[in-house]
Amino acid sequence: MPTTYRPLAPSDLDSIATIHREACLIAYAFMGWNYSWRECRDWYAGKLPEWDWGIVAVADGEAAGYAAGMNTHLDQLFVHPRHHRQGIGSSLIRATLDRTPPVETLHVFAENAVARRLYERFGFREAGPVPDGGGVHPELVYRHSQS
Template sequence: MTGSPNLSFRPLETHDLKAISLVHYRACLIAYQFMNWSYSLQEVEAWYSPKFAEWSWTLAAFEADAMAGFIALEGRHVDQLFVDPSCHRRGAGSALLERAIASAHASAHGRFTLNVFEQNFAARAFYEKHGFRERDRWMNEEEGAIDLLYVREG
């Protein structure tokens, strides 16, 4: 499995709300510049608060005591995968995604899905590198951007 030797992993816990909100907030300020993403940290936290109950599997990556990134699945759908910009291109995202797929494969093989914005080119390249392919597209009216369904068979 990929990953920095400096990373440690554990499942998300509800007390991680502030940490995942901060990672999400910082990552979106960069990744979603094409849509002028402008939610406040408090809005992100309020959005994440009920999400823990929806997730079937989670994992956080830490570099020392700081959260480097996290992934959350709803069944075989990657609901959230964010890496703090300070940790980009150091293997945290790949390590999280590979661990999620390996964990699900331990129970049964099957397809994985996720949604990604069409103009989020860095994320699309990352997911394509990990075997995901575009299968559908639609206008996300709430965000005013084209959303894509990516699928990984196997």
């Protein structure tokens, strides 16, 4: 069954909380990330109203990944680990770049080498530190080279 894409809806809250939690347990192992599903869901309940766009990847009849943001900023992009290495993350990035207006910026942890390589493959480049994002695990601003 091919992967399909659709707009993110408020009814996706439980699914994106699950995807976020499972993906972050792997992606953020460098920081000992271990929030509960309930904590993720509560955090996303506050995030959903901030976003003005979102895309959900559906594979095998379930939400497999998502991207969401505000205007030209990509705020979140995660793929459930059981769907890694299937091109879903790349497809989501392509979809954000094909939007009108296209995504121009995102934030990524400096230590998240896997995500940084993915973003760089699509023309994003480090533009400096995130203001006030220099804690124990500093974040970087990435800007798309066509912006």
